[in-house]
Amino acid sequence: MFLDQLANGIVLGTIIAISAVGLSLIFGVTGLVNFAHGDLLTLGAVFALVFTVPGDVDPGGIGLPFWLAVVLAVVLGGVVGGLLERGLFRPLRDREVGGIALLVITIGLALVVRHVILLWIGGDGYGYGLGLQRRESFLGIDLTPRDVMIVLVSLAVMAGLGLFLLHSRTGKAMRALADNPDLAEASGIDVNRVILVTWIIGGSVGALGGIFLGMTEQVRYNMGFNLLLLIFAAVILGGIGTAFGAMIGGLIIGIVTQVSTLLPVIETNTDLKLAVALGIMIIVLLIRPQGILGKRERVS
């Protein structure tokens, strides 16, 4: 039982981690907590769904091979991220709309996106039609081959992103902006371009996270919003604004909440694992509000 939930926790944790990276990057670079991030995950999962489902199966798609559908959905997720920046957030920054207004706008955006999806595919849950798989033993832990693939691809994407942040010019510019926006701009960094790249990365990596979530559960209009609480717990635990913190925080939150479903009360009400995540979040805020990897000055 414990090992089963540990395995589920590792899968959930990598999904939270890869979903949290985008949120954390966007916060780090622009200072914006994007409450619509969860619904962007859902959007990615739905894109993949309508690309891969045949036309005669609900909700009606175009029947592409799954891998192609995933690639297209990830690209489209990046396009959505870029469009949000160019069409909404950059004009708002140019008009010098304040941080509070921006935060409330992301809440409105989340409502719109979530319920447009509800109008689009309805309230039912859908599968990608990938078929059931038997669990096999990997390094002593029982997982389906699909779960293993999700974990490995997520880890690879996050490693790639880490290398990009550490060594590429744009990645360094992103970290510089997160550290000190004024200094970064003064030293000749094209702020608008860096923010655009951040949104595109956040959108496409988020779409991938949404698709993985849809592969382990079902694609439903509110799946991303439900995951958002776990994502918040992850970024607060890891340190908000740090991509590496989001990765570590995601893994820990995924494993702890999933293993907590073995506890007496939570066993029969598995939704309460969200309460466990909230508990962790509150404890972190009380004793180390900057999170594991965060820096003190972000806090107050």
Add this chain to the structure above:
Amino acid sequence: MTADATAIPRKDALVGYALVALAILWIFAGNGFSSTSFNVFTGVMISAGIYAIAALGLNVHFGFTGLLNFGHVAFMAVGAYTAVLLVPHGVGRLGVVGGNWPLIPAALVGMALAALLGLLLGIPTLRLRGDYLAIVTIAVGEILRLVARAAEGLTGGVFGVINFSNSLQNLRPGFVTTIARELRVPPAQFFLLISIWILVVLVWLGLRLLLRSPWGRVLKSIREDEEAARALGKNVVAYKRQSLMIGGAIGGLAGVMLAMSFGTVRPDTFLPLITFFVWAILLIGGAGSFAGPIAGSVIFWAILSQTDSLANTLFSSSAGGSAVAAFRFVLAGALIMAIMIFRPQGLFGKKEELLLEIK
């Protein structure tokens, strides 16, 4: 600060009042002034009143103190569950009977516990940047609902609490029944409408007194410039905590009246989306203004009451109940975005009092 400082430009106020009048007219006219018009009007104004109370509470948090509370529904849930479990009620699948309190003390305890929730929420968040409060409140709003669903022994789980409405209707004076019969409105509905709007006026008057007192001026100074308030020796965290508690208690009162209007209380009565309706209302009316939350609520519900027919026109073939509900939320979200972009002060707010940066 003189009394004029809270007055708003005359022209804007006139536009606001005119819109409210139009909204009320629209609620009537949408049903062609038929014999059911007053029934529909009663139903819409009951919702408008309940959400006006909720928005008045959120206005204390966001409008006057600048606190980003995205879990207002949690205060409403605490108030509602406390009150209906204290008055005579039935609970759970079997409708186990319990409770013997009169409504008014029960509602006061409900408000007190909602205030206590505010106190608790403040502990991990008020010393941190404002977005942490936003994250924690949005999480608590959702998790209290899950806890209420799991705690079946106390709350009846998904079966909820029922048969408590008489605690309000027992207070109904005879003449209200007579008037309601004259107007061909169900007396229970009519009495609910009257009690809710009496509460709206009481809360509005109370907040006006409170927020124009020295205490209220400190609150506004915190919103304007926290450092300056601190430099003057004000305990900023304590004021914010008191603001969370007072606004939370008012949210709890709104929850009690929401319970009375639904007649049952179930965990899914308190979806996080209620919070966003309250936000849309506050932003339409204008955060930080006194008339704003009430006017915003009437206008918002006038719009919502007409969306059913609008949604039916837009999605002619497939408009089931869920499509209409989804359309309402798209509308609420779009309204929130549009107001924040084009008129962040809403109808009655003042542009120069707007809060810009997260602190």
